[in-house]
Amino acid sequence: MNRPSFMARIAGLAGLLFLVVATRSLAEHRATFLGNPATRFADPLVAPDDLRWRFRDPALRKDIEEVLRQWGWKGRLEDLFKAAESAPIVARDIAIGERLPFMSTREKGRPVCLVDVVWEGKKPAPAYAFEFVSAGRRYRCLTPKACSNFLVIDLGKEPTPALEIACSAPPTSILRRPIRVCVTLRNTGDGTEPKGSIRLPVPEGLKPVEMTSGGVMGGDGAISWPDAELSPGASREVCVVFQPDRLGTFSFQPRAASASGPGPQSNCSTDVRGLSAILLEVIDVEDPVEVGQDVEYVVRLLNQGSATETSVRLTLKLPASQEWISAEGTTPVRLANGEYVTEPIATLQPKASAEWRIKVRSKAEDDARFAVELNSDQSLHPIRETESTRQY
Secondary structure: OOOHHHHHHHHHHOOOOOOOOOOOOOOOEEEOOOOOOOOOOOOOOOOHHHHHHHHHOHHHHHHHHHHHHHHOOOOOHHHHHHHHHHOOOEEEEEOOOOEEEEEEEEEOOEEEEEEEEEEOOOOOEEEEEEEEEEOOEEEEEEEEOOOOOOEEEEEEEOOOOOEEEEEEOOOEEEOOOOEEEEEEEEEOOOOOEEEEEEEEEOOOOEEEEEEOOOOEEOOOOEEEEEEEEEOOOOEEEEEEEEEEOOOEEEEEOOEEEEOOEEEEEOOEEEEEEOOOOEEEEEEEOOOOEOOOOEEEEEEEEEEOOOOOEEEEEEEEEOOOOEEEEEEEEOOOEEEEOOEEEEOOEEEEOOOOEEEEEEEEEEOOOEEEEEEEEEEOOOOOOOEEEEEEEEEO
């Protein structure tokens, strides 16, 4: 039911007709007419530039500030005025029955903020609108053309991007085998990131031999990919193939950057290991030999691999037709459990070698087989080599 006191106020304003309704679910005010010169906020608008001039007017600025103060707006005035100067302005009708948070008007020339207004004119009200962001929230400024009675609508939290970066690399690799490292940049926020970029420092000892298009090796020893726009949920992946020139653990620490500055960092690593490969060679210095003569065998080891071998040891096995005399070489040889064994070589580096010279005496005619067995910490199975000597 209408209250007479409010009807009297509406008649006085003449620019807006309002009906205050007792029911809470209805708007506090209803407007049925806009544009009365006595109550409109400023002159009518014909073109978008007219709206810009309203916000440029120093006198109107004070009235705009007062209306927003009455409304209790939490945004920044400078954001509103900046947007009014440069933001795109579009035509937009206020639909019949559309409920508005507030609307500016005038009462005896004073700026007034009318709270909770519904438009109940006979047709949609033509208006101009522009949008802006202030204090982390999005707003739409809506201004009916007939009266310049502006209002600001809260559109919710400002969409913001959120970057996440992930690095992937094989946990282990072999020396001289290529290592493929990939970096994924993802926007997990609800706003578009206009300048998402990736920077990957190159660890010492690695040479990039292939990379995703757009990557540039900088003088600071890092590969960078240029800015790219990432919409919410979007991602980009870049990869680099490295060639290692030494053993060791290589740590990769790519970092993201955005329009607002440095972003998150990720970590992954690859342990580059060597590969075991020992060459065992056994030869007799003279062949054939007469029974009763000495036979000399040369045993040589060469680490052809890229991994260091540890605890390298030999077992020397003589046939029954031969008799042990002596041995000299890289490590001493001793008799253990009926077999001749070398003292272990603690470490045999890649490309390193070892050698022993073994002397035995031929005791009988035979196609003798002098056997050597090699074991190390790295060998999965013994390496065996046999040398044939004709004894006559």
